[in-house]
Amino acid sequence: MxxxxxxxxxxxxxxxxxxxxxxxxxxxxxxxxxxxxxxxxxxxxxxxxxxxxxxxxxxxxxxxxxxxxxxxxxxxxxxxxxxxxxxxxxxxxxxxxxxxxxxxxxxxxxxxxxxxxxxxxxxxxxxxxxxxxxxxxxxxxxxxxxxxxxxxxxxxxxxxxxxxGHNVLLNFFSGKYHSPKEESRIFMFVDMKSSTSLAEKLGHQNYFKFLRDYYNQLSDAIIQYKGEVYQYIGDEIVITWEQQKGLKNQNCLRCFYAMKKSLHKKSTYFEKTYGMAPSFRAGLHMGKVTTGEIGALKKEIFFTGDVLNVTARIQKLCKSFDRDLIVSTQLAEELISDELSFEPLGSIELEGRKESSELFAPKPTPDGLMD
Known part of the structure; x- marks a missing residue:
């Protein structure tokens, strides 16, 4: 069982x-x-x-x-x-x-x-x-x-x-998103560190192989913690969860650490093959989106809403704060527990938004969250 x-x-x-x-x-x-x-x-x-x-x-x-x-x-x-x-x-x-x-x-x-x-x-x-x-x-x-x-x-x-993608295909067959629906979802924007310099060093073909190995190495963690890959955008990957699935057992946060752990295990392979082991930064946020099928020449399941823009901007702040992971206040309040606490980073005015947002970073992570 x-x-x-x-x-x-x-x-x-x-x-x-x-x-x-x-x-x-x-x-x-x-x-x-x-x-x-x-x-x-x-x-x-x-x-x-x-x-x-x-x-x-x-x-x-x-x-x-x-x-x-x-x-x-x-x-x-x-x-x-x-x-x-x-x-x-x-x-x-x-x-x-x-x-x-x-x-x-x-x-x-x-x-x-x-x-x-x-x-x-x-x-x-x-x-x-x-x-x-x-x-x-x-x-x-x-x-x-x-x-x-x-x-x-x-x-x-x-x-x-x-x-x-299996879930996308099933959604097309079932017609789940034939009519737009409002959903509460969690998004994680994951961006590789130093990707520009690495691309210049490896050249186009080897960099493509590097990306393929990099994404393959992340896949088991995404599956394990019930995430869905929404998009691959160059060296960036967007992962999403239905709100309850992402919050249950802190899946969205555990996924981040499991991906880190998976890349660390494979670091020797990447260093021998490409001369560098990949690492990444991520932003996590939660909010409402409208989900539906979109496209005339090519259909896909599409999410639209302010939550995606905010998550992307949170991710970009990781470099400024020298953090690998930053979480929005909405999500941090839901994830906080006896085994997990967050360090406040202050109230930040995100690019393109009038209202400032409270941002947090997980404090040193207990081993239990890495399992």
Whole structure:
């Protein structure tokens, strides 16, 4: 149970589960089309399985588990191996791998389904006679074509999800933000230190690789503390939380320290590869935004509100105050606890705003907040 409550485990489950659903729905759709075409009769009993409720339930479970298996392989392993390939190369190479994988699954599950249909032992010669007829029939070919189509749609979903972000894709499908909504959210603007001089030193291509490694290293911490990446803007990343998720267990603050810790662990790699280990400063603020879908040529989930401008300006003050993290008074009041206190930095007039704002910096952090 503790494993299921782990945010990272939950994140992977949410990414893998749609594969099973895609496979299940497609299998039902294909079965319906084939049944309608044959007038719900098994016209090739020597090769085809006659659909009964037992067969239907077994096939549905098998297809769902196969989709889950593919999703697990894709999300946890194969997707990462082809991460830097072009989109068409990912589709082509993965199609070959998964077709071989599904061929094995098909050859294993057909005899089981045949034994259920014939109500006999899996070792019965009648089962294997039907199996031999099946693998030399057009039914086998049409099954592999159906599997290839399911694989292609699954990979298409995987690619779109990777590029848009899983939560953004689900929000588009559900229509959550089709009409603008007001929400209370927490934003963290994270900006890399000394990025200009580093870009000049490394050159464009190596600096791009550096940024890619830098962002990859931050991703686990963001997942662990339930953040959502809103935007990558050059060397800056904007992370957001729904207010309750960000405040719960001080997730937004823990995320900051977890990202710092993750980069520190990888500092040797960055120094050997690029000659410098990255570090960053961040501003944290909380407030109301209007959230909705926007764009004519390209749709995206868009946040608008004064809270974003204020957070960006708070982040810029980190260098002036020589602080790695500055928090607004609205958020500091919600985060303060027995294990965490804040040092006041004074009332500051933020650029472009008439009203001054109270700003705070976390005092030396207990080890518990770094866990």
């Amino acid at each position: 503790a494993l299921l409550r782990n945010p990272k485990t939950g994140y992977y489950i949410k990414r893998i589960l749609p594969f099973g659903i895609i496979w299940l729905v497609l299998s039902w759709f294909i079965l319906l089309i084939e049944s309608m075409a044959t007038e719900y009769q098994n016209q090739r009993p020597e090769t085809d399985i006659t659909i009964t409720w037992n067969i239907f339930l077994f096939a549905s479970l098998a297809v769902f588990l196969v989709g889950i298996a593919m999703g697990a392989v894709e999300v946890l392993w194969l997707g990462k191996r082809f991460k830097r390939k072009a989109f068409w190369q990912k589709i082509l190479y993965k199609m070959g791998f998964y077709l071989l994988f599904m061929l094995v699954i098909n050859l294993v599950t057909f005899p089981i389904a045949a034994s259920i249909e014939l109500k006999t032992s899996l070792l019965d010669t009648e089962v294997w006679h039907k199996f031999s007829n099946y693998i030399t029939s057009t039914t086998f070919l049409s099954t592999m074509v159906s599997l290839a189509f399911s694989i292609f749609l699954s990979l298409l979903y995987s690619g779109i999800s990777e590029h848009l």
